[in-house]
Structures are given as C-alpha cells and as structure tokens.
Amino acid sequence: MSISNGNARRSAPLRWGVAALVLSLSAAPLAAKDLCRPGIYGAAEDAFVVLGAASSLGPGQRYLFPDGRRGSTAEAEAAVTCEGDIATVSAPDGTRQQWPRRDTRETDTAFDSAATRLAGQLIEPAGPSDPARPLVVMVHGSERTAAIGSVYAYMLAAQGVSAFVYDKRGTGASAGMYTQNFELLAEDAAAALEHARRVAAGRFGRAGFFGGSQGGWVAPLAATRAPADFVAIGFGLVVSPIEEDRAQLLEEARRMGLAAEEMAQVERLSDATAELIRTHFARGFETLEAVRREIRDAPWAATLAGEYSGDMLRMSDADLRRIGLARFDNLELIWDYDAKAALAKLDVPLLWVLAEDDREAPIERTRAVLAELAGAGRPIDVYLFPDTDHGMMEYRENADGSRTGTRITDGYLRLLADWIKRDVQGPYGRGVKL
Numbered sequence: 001m002s003i004s005n006g007n008a009r010r011s012a013p014l015r016w017g018v019a020a021l022v023l024s025l026s027a028a029p030l031a032a033k034d035l036c037r038p039g040i041y042g043a044a045e046d047a048f049v050v051l052g053a054a055s056s057l058g059p060g061q062r063y064l065f066p067d068g069r070r071g072s073t074a075e076a077e078a079a080v081t082c083e084g085d086i087a088t089v090s091a092p093d094g095t096r097q098q099w100p101r102r103d104t105r106e107t108d109t110a111f112d113s114a115a116t117r118l119a120g121q122l123i124e125p126a127g128p129s130d131p132a133r134p135l136v137v138m139v140h141g142s143e144r145t146a147a148i149g150s151v152y153a154y155m156l157a158a159q160g161v162s163a164f165v166y167d168k169r170g171t172g173a174s175a176g177m178y179t180q181n182f183e184l185l186a187e188d189a190a191a192a193l194e195h196a197r198r199v200a201a202g203r204f205g206r207a208g209f210f211g212g213s214q215g216g217w218v219a220p221l222a223a224t225r226a227p228a229d230f231v232a233i234g235f236g237l238v239v240s241p242i243e244e245d246r247a248q249l250l251e252e253a254r255r256m257g258l259a260a261e262e263m264a265q266v267e268r269l270s271d272a273t274a275e276l277i278r279t280h281f282a283r284g285f286e287t288l289e290a291v292r293r294e295i296r297d298a299p300w301a302a303t304l305a306g307e308y309s310g311d312m313l314r315m316s317d318a319d320l321r322r323i324g325l326a327r328f329d330n331l332e333l334i335w336d337y338d339a340k341a342a343l344a345k346l347d348v349p350l351l352w353v354l355a356e357d358d359r360e361a362p363i364e365r366t367r368a369v370l371a372e373l374a375g376a377g378r379p380i381d382v383y384l385f386p387d388t389d390h391g392m393m394e395y396r397e398n399a400d401g402s403r404t405g406t407r408i409t410d411g412y413l414r415l416l417a418d419w420i421k422r423d424v425q426g427p428y429g430r431g432v433k434l
Contacts, residue, residue: 053149
C-alpha cells in the first residue's frame with residue numbers, strides 16, 4: 001500500500017496496469033491541444049468510457065471502461081484516442097466508433113480542514129436533479145498525485161452516483177504538507193463530506209465514503225467523525241501498517257518455499273523492524289543487527305521485501321542509525337493503528353471488496369476480522385474477486401515471479417456503483433459474496 005516515504009521501493013505498481021489491448025507506451029507526450037476534457041464519453045447508457053485529466057505518470061490521458069479495461073490514449077494501439085471531445089474507440093474486432101462527451105454537472109470548489117485549504121470537485125450526472133441520488137466522497141490512497149480529474153469519480157458518475165473528489169493535502173491544487181497520518185486524513189475526509197453535502201444540497205439522498213487501498217484505513221475513521229450513511233472499501237486492510245509489513249514478509253517467504261527455521265528467522269526480522277518503527281528509531285538497532293548476522297548469507301535475504309523490512313535489512317547498521325528515521329518514518333504514520341476499533345464503532349452499512357491474491361495488502365487477517373464483525377451483527381457485505389492483485393488488478397505472472405497488471409477485474413466497478421445505489425443484482429464478473 002506504499003505506506004512508507006517517497007524513497008520507498010514501490011509506488012503502487014499495479015495501480016496503473018496496462019490494459020489488455022495495449023502493447024507499449026509512446027515516447028512523445030501529447031500537446032495540450034490534443035487532449036480532451038476529462039469526462040464520460042459514450043454512445044449509449046451502457047456503452048461508455050471515461051477519460052481522466054492529463055497524467056503526471058505519462059503522456060496522454062488515462063481511460064477506463066466499465067468492464068475494467070484501461071490504458072492511456074498515448075499508448076501504441078490504444079483502445080481509445082480522443083480529439084475535440086470526440087473519443088475514437090477501437091473494438092477487439094478492429095471496428096471503430098466515435099463517442100461524444102456526455103454532459104455532466106461539475107462544480108469546482110474548495111474547503112478548509114485543520115487550517116488547510118483543500119481543492120475539491122463535485123461531479124454529478126446530467127439531467128434533472130434527483131433528491132434520491134447517492135453522493136460519495138472519494139477517499140484517496142497513498143498516492144501523491146492529484147485526485148481531481150481521476151477516472152474513478154467519472155466512472156461512478158457514469159453509473160448514476162454523484163462523486164466528490166478532492167486533492168489530498170500537499171498534492172494537486174491543495175495546500176499543506178503531504179502526510180500519511182490517518183487521524184489528520186480522516187479529519188480532511190470528514191470535512192470533505194460535510195462540504196459536499198452543502199454543495200450538492202437538494203440533489204442527493206444518502207451520502208458516504210469510498211476508500212481504496214490506504215483509504216481503507218482513513219474512510220471508516222472519517223465515518224466516525226462525520227455523519228455518513230455508508231462506507232465502501234476496495235482492497236484495504238483491517239490490520240496495522242506494522243502487521244501489513246509482517247504479512248507481506250511471510251507471504252513472500254511462503255512463495256519462496258522457506259523451511260520452518262527460515263520462516264522463524266523472517267518473523268524475527270519482522271519483530272526487529274517493528275521495534276524500530278514503533279519507537280521511532282529509539283530502540284531495536286541491536287536486535288536487527290543480530291538478525292542481519294544470522295541471515296546475511298541466506299540467498300533469500302537479498303530479495304525479501306515487505307513494505308519496509310527488506311530495505312532496513314539491507315542497510316548497514318551505521319546507515320540505518322544515521323538516516324533511518326528520515327527515510328522510513330517521516331510521514332506521521334500511525335504504525336500501530338487499530339483499524340478494527342474504528343470499524344467496531346460504525347453502525348452504517350459497510351462494503352469491503354477483497355483481491356484474493358493481493359501481495360501488497362495480504363487479506364488473510366482482514367478477511368477474518370471482517371467475518372468476526374459480521375458474525376457480531378455488523379452490517380457488512382464482503383466480496384472476493386479471484387486471481388486479482390492490489391487495485392483489483394488481474395495480472396500475468398512473469399518468469400521471475402513478479403506480476404504485471406493487465407486490467408481491473410470485470411464486475412468490480414459495477415459492484416461499487418450498484419452497492420452504493422442499493423441496487424445490487426449481480427453477478428459481478430467472477431466476484432463472490434462471502
């Protein structure tokens with residue numbers, strides 16, 4: 001979930017996976033005149049694609065189909081190109097259709113949270129005002145990119161949901177410093193919901209949150225601070241960041257087929273790095289150095305990753321003492337965050353969607369906690385999508401054991417919208433309700 005700082009090894013590699021129809025990226029960025037307005041492009045109600053704003057992650061514009069196919073307009077053989085607010089869509093059989101941009105009601109706005117000015121945008125489906133239409137506040141993950149102009153808000157709007165999206169503090173058009181402090185981010189999300197209610201007054205019914213990835217920690221906490229009618233979570237965790245790192249380490253160890261004694265060494269590594277993180281690098285150096293000496297010659301130690309433990313393992317003791325705090329603990333993360341306690345306070349409907357093969361956020365403990373809460377009578381719906389990794393991404397396995405994301409799994413995007421609208425009918429791809 002990319003919980004560590006900007007020097008971290010990963011920045012959600014699957015989140016921008018290449019769509020199945022796309023082969024490679026174009027080297028030349030598109031000029032501004034070649035870009036279309038972000039929005040919904042389609043020929044019929046159920047035949048559409050959404051385009052995002054120009055991306056800092058590469059040239060062109062991101063596109064997303066309701067079945068999960070995705071890519072960039074700048075990619076070679078892209079399934080979607082756009083000019084003059086007309087999207088040219090290529091079907092698998094080689095035929096092409098031209099889809100105009102649909103009207104939407106977009107309100108640019110700003111609001112204050114914790115003495116910080118945050119930029120937001122409300123996107124509403126076109127047509128007459130509907131006082132029964134649901135309103136959802138999009139709670140971001142750990143990314144540093146701007147949220148305004150992303151494809152996900154338009155995807156919900158295309159399915160009859162009003163979406164309020166805002167740039168996280170320290171990103172995009174918002175002021176402040178970037179942080180991963182869940183308490184502060186929850187204050188921002190709660191303020192966003194209150195502001196969205198005012199902006200959309202008279203044009204919505206139920207209002208709540210959707211959070212993806214790290215938003216799975218933030219959105220439920222925000223719902224304890226602002227009146228929400230529902231919370232929906234995609235590929236999030238009900239464990240602490242420390243437990244996430246441990247789960248990643250053990251999952252990697254199992255994939256490598258380590259013996260019981262070696263698994264115990266991995267657990268000792270987790271204990272040592274957890275002490276460093278938990279004490280903000282006041283204690284734990286000697287314990288980690290002992291683990292280093294114990295496993296330094298093990299071939300698997302060179303590739304073990306976790307969220308942060310692998311990097312700490314391969315740093316020298318001197319380097320870790322000198323720059324460890326600045327590198328790994330500079331974003332105010334609540335390392336022992338009690339996610340279960342926040343969920344236990346909720347009494348509103350909760351949707352939780354799990355990616356069965358999630359390597360970045362292993363689901364075993366989260367699934368067990370959700371089952372426990374549901375068994376205690378909490379209104380929780382849990383869905384599991386097989387053969388998917390973080391971001392609800394289908395993937396192909398590479399020769400070295402790594403994965404390349406191909407597309408968002410079919411059914412996930414429709415499930416989110418239908419559940420928020422209280423119109424779940426299914427089936428949703430290969431998703432299974434647990």
